[in-house]
Amino acid sequence: MLDWPFLTDVLGQLLSGLPLTLQLAALSLSIGFALAVFVAGAAGSAFAPLRWAAKAHVELFRGTPLLLQIFLIYYGLGQIAPLRHSALWPFLREPYWCAILALALNTSAYTAEIIRGAIQAVPAHEIEAGRACGMSGLLLRRRIIWPIALRQGLAVYGSEAILMIKATSLASIITLTELTGIAHKLISSTYRIFEIFIVTGAIYLALTFLMSAAFALLERQLQAHHAHRRA
Amino acid sequence: MASASRPAAADNASTVPAIAVDGLHKRYGAIEVLKGIDFRAHEGEVISILGASGSGKSTFLRCLNLLELPSAGRLQIFGEQVDLRQSGDALHIGNRRQVDRLRTQVAMVFQNFCLWSHMTVLENLMEAPIHVQRRGRGEVREEAEAMLRRVGLIDRAKAYPAQLSGGQQQRAAIARALVMKPRGLLFDEPTSALDPELVGEVLKVMRDLAAEGRTMLIVTHEMAFARDVSSRIVFLEQGRIKAEGLPLDLFRGGVNERFDQFISRFNQA
Ligand SMILES: Nc1ncnc2c1ncn2[C@@H]1O[C@H](COP(=O)(O)OP(=O)(O)OP(=O)(O)O)[C@@H](O)[C@H]1O
Ligand SMILES: [Mg+2]
Numbered sequence: 001m002l003d004w005p006f007l008t009d010v011l012g013q014l015l016s017g018l019p020l021t022l023q024l025a026a027l028s029l030s031i032g033f034a035l036a037v038f039v040a041g042a043a044g045s046a047f048a049p050l051r052w053a054a055k056a057h058v059e060l061f062r063g064t065p066l067l068l069q070i071f072l073i074y075y076g077l078g079q080i081a082p083l084r085h086s087a088l089w090p091f092l093r094e095p096y097w098c099a100i101l102a103l104a105l106n107t108s109a110y111t112a113e114i115i116r117g118a119i120q121a122v123p124a125h126e127i128e129a130g131r132a133c134g135m136s137g138l139l140l141r142r143r144i145i146w147p148i149a150l151r152q153g154l155a156v157y158g159s160e161a162i163l164m165i166k167a168t169s170l171a172s173i174i175t176l177t178e179l180t181g182i183a184h185k186l187i188s189s190t191y192r193i194f195e196i197f198i199v200t201g202a203i204y205l206a207l208t209f210l211m212s213a214a215f216a217l218l219e220r221q222l223q224a225h226h227a228h229r230r231a
Numbered sequence: 232m233a234s235a236s237r238p239a240a241a242d243n244a245s246t247v248p249a250i251a252v253d254g255l256h257k258r259y260g261a262i263e264v265l266k267g268i269d270f271r272a273h274e275g276e277v278i279s280i281l282g283a284s285g286s287g288k289s290t291f292l293r294c295l296n297l298l299e300l301p302s303a304g305r306l307q308i309f310g311e312q313v314d315l316r317q318s319g320d321a322l323h324i325g326n327r328r329q330v331d332r333l334r335t336q337v338a339m340v341f342q343n344f345c346l347w348s349h350m351t352v353l354e355n356l357m358e359a360p361i362h363v364q365r366r367g368r369g370e371v372r373e374e375a376e377a378m379l380r381r382v383g384l385i386d387r388a389k390a391y392p393a394q395l396s397g398g399q400q401q402r403a404a405i406a407r408a409l410v411m412k413p414r415g416l417l418f419d420e421p422t423s424a425l426d427p428e429l430v431g432e433v434l435k436v437m438r439d440l441a442a443e444g445r446t447m448l449i450v451t452h453e454m455a456f457a458r459d460v461s462s463r464i465v466f467l468e469q470g471r472i473k474a475e476g477l478p479l480d481l482f483r484g485g486v487n488e489r490f491d492q493f494i495s496r497f498n499q500a
Contacts, residue, residue, distance in 0.1 A: 129345035132298060133359035133411065134335040136327060143362055147349050222349075 003195070010186060010199050017182040018203065024096075024168040024178060028103030029161055035104060036111035043116050054112065061109035067170055069106055074098040074174045099171035107164050114160060118153030119145060151222050158215030162208045169204070179203060247310040249274045249415050249446045250295060250337070255304035257290050257470075264290050266470040268304070272415070272448060277441040279457035279478070280450045282467035283493060288450040291467065292417050295448070296334050297324065308333050309414055335363055337415040338408035343424050344400040346392035352379065352403045353388040356410045364411065371410065378406040382436050398429030402436055415446040422453060454497060458482045466490045 043054035061069065077083055077092050091097040122145050130144040172181035183200040187193050250272040257265035264287045272278055282288050293299040295306070297313070301322055306313040313333065314325030324330050346355050356375035360366045379385040382402040392400055401421055408416055421437065422430040434456050441447060441460045451457055457464060458478045466474040466487065474487035484491050 123348070125341065125343055125345045126347055128298065129341065129347065132296060132334055132339040132341075132345075133407075134331040134363040135359070136331050139362060143358065144347060148347070151349060 006192070007195060007199060010196055011203075013186060014179055014182050014196075014200055014203060017177055017179045020176065020178040021165070021168050021207070024099055024103060024171055024176070025161075025165045028100050028107060028168075029164050031100065031104040032107035032164075033111055035108035036115055039108060039112035040115035040119070043112065044119070058109045058112055061106050062113075066102065066106050066167055067173065070099060070102040070170055070174060073102045095171070095174040095176050099168075099174060099176055103164060103167060103171070106167070107160060110160050110163075111157065114153050114156050115149070117156075118149040121152045122148045151219075154215065154219050154222065158212060158219075161215070162211050165207050165211060166204060246273060248272060248307065249276070249309055250448070251305075251307035252295070253305040255291070255294060255306070256302045257287070257294060257299060258302040263302075264470050265294065265301075268470075268472055270465070270472065272446060274414070274446050275444040276463060277445075277447045277461045278449070278463045278465055279461040280448060280465045280467060281452075281454075281457060281490075281493070283496075286467040287470040288467050289419050292339075292419050292448060292450050295417060296337050296339055297330050298339070300324065308337060331363065335359060335411045336413050337417055338411050338413035339417045339419070340401070340404050340408050340421050342420040344392070344397070344404045346400055346404055346407070348392055351389050351391055352384060352395070355392070355403060356407045359407070359411050374412075375406070375410050378409050379403075382406045383432075396429060397425045398432045401425065401429075401433045405433070405436055405440075409440075415448070416440065418447065418449040418451070420450050420452065422451070452497075454482075454494065466493065468493075 039054045039057050042050040043058070045051055045054075073092075074095060077098070083089060083092065092101075126144060126148060127140065130140045135143065168178055169180035171178055172184060175181070177185065179200055183196050186196050190196070248271040250270070252268055252270040255265055255268040255270070256263065268291060280288050280291065290299055294301045295308075301315065302320070303322065306315065311329075311333070314329055315322040316325040346352070347358065350358065353372075353375055356378060357368070357371050360371040360374070361368055376385060376388065379388050382405060384399060384403055384406065387395060387399060387403075392403070395403065401424075405421070418437070422433050425433060430453070434453065437447070437449070437456075438460055449457070449461070461478055464474070464476060464478050464481050465472055466481070466489070468489055474481060474490045476486060480486050481490055482494070484494075
């Protein structure tokens with residue numbers, strides 16, 4: 001039968017890794033999003049080299065395994081002498097920041113594509129109506145293009161955020177004791193693989209469930225204009 | 232030819248035309264869509280622009296608020312010369328701000344309404360006055376509500392465009408144009424996307440506007456409306472003004488052969 005005392009004990013120990021998991025997810029998502037805005041901007045630039053750079057960024061980080069990116073950043077950056085002597089080194093030698101960097105770069109590639117797609121999906125006639133009302137430049141973007149794009153891209157971005165929560169588990173591979181890292185430790189001391197992974201999985205499930213609920217709520221707020229279509 | 236049939240009052244040299252166009256050309260690559268248009272609209276005129284599909288009506292209208300950039304020609308809006316600069320064999324906008332400002336003075340109503348889907352009807356109306364014209368929110372709100380009342384939509388102020396019928400959306404779009412207090416209005420087939428039973432409600436709003444003495448340029452296929460409401464008809468064919476005059480004269484027939492053919496084709500259809 002279920003060993004409840006053991007399970008609660010495991011749960012308690014695993015939860016001590018939750019803050020780190022949340023930090024990794026929150027930081028890499030925010031940094032990744034900010035980066036993605038730049039990449040998407042560059043992808044839409046009139047200056048061809050910028051477009052190429054954006055394209056390369058997206059292809060590179062979408063086209064290689066995240067695990068590999070984490071390894072490369074954690075073990076690889078130290079091989080670059082100038083970097084080792086730079087002001088960034090105190091950060092880059094920390095597995096914490098390496099994980100965040102890798103996760104952020106990875107999500108920035110996907111998010112840039114989400115942003116690009118969302119902006120392209122803004123109906124041309126709504127943009128034109130903005131122009132016809134005397135809007136241009138930043139005003140047009142801020143008031144018309146971005147808000148509509150946000151609504152278009154929100155659902156897809158919600159999936160990306162969920163993927164990122166789960167992706168933080170890879171950080172355990174470079175010694176971080178987030179949820180999965182703690183699970184590994186518990187397993188190596190107790191060998192009760194099944195129970196520990198079940199509890200770990202349940203915690204991730206709860207997290208991703210909360211995340212998708214938050215996005216659903218946000219979507220409902222923003223999609224009031226489509227309310228009748230759901231009815 | 233064309234100018235000969237223009238109403239005498241409109242030719243009064245002392246009044247500055249609302250819209251003055253000289254030698255307007257528009258090319259798309261090798262295709263010349265507008266082939267030299269000279270045109271005056273005076274304040275208070277209601278001008279219907281008629282012509283077969285592809286004759287350049289939309290292109291012409293869209294050149295007037297620079298949604299299309301003319302390839303050549305001069306454009307004056309309410310006495311103000313639009314700053315168009317020659318570069319190579321094309322024109323480009325010399326002064327972005329001027330264009331943005333002029334666009335609020337000649338507001339456009341589109342065939343497919345083009346309300347902003349993410350804003351309520353009221354927000355649609357208040358958007359440009361507040362953010363482009365930088366007028367006070369309170370005043371704009373009152374004005375917007377007055378306009379909605381006028382087009383019979385005040386009870387739908389909080390609705391989103393997707394929750395309205397086509398006719399309601401087009402009336403809201405007209406109200407959105409009016410709240411900017413434009414000096415002229417451009418309509419590009421405002422009823423063509425509507426179900427037949429919804430056309431009337433939009434035309435009624437436009438009739439009222441015309442009766443107020445607003446300057447209006449209307450591209451339309453509603454011949455009865457053009458005949459009854461406009462003070463002047465402009466007939467485009469293959470990028471040129473082929474006939475121009477009072478609706479009564481033109482519709483009586485015999486003034487311009489091409490126009491008569493156009494109308495008869497239309498009546499058959
Ligand atoms: N962006 C464009 N690129 C190339 N050709 C264009 C473009 N826009 C319009 N044209 C061409 O210019 C001509 C005039 O088009 P326009 O839309 O002004 O006609 P219209 O008189 O408004 O017709 P309709 O009654 O069908 O709306 C057409 O032959 C059209 O194919
Ligand atoms: Mg047209």
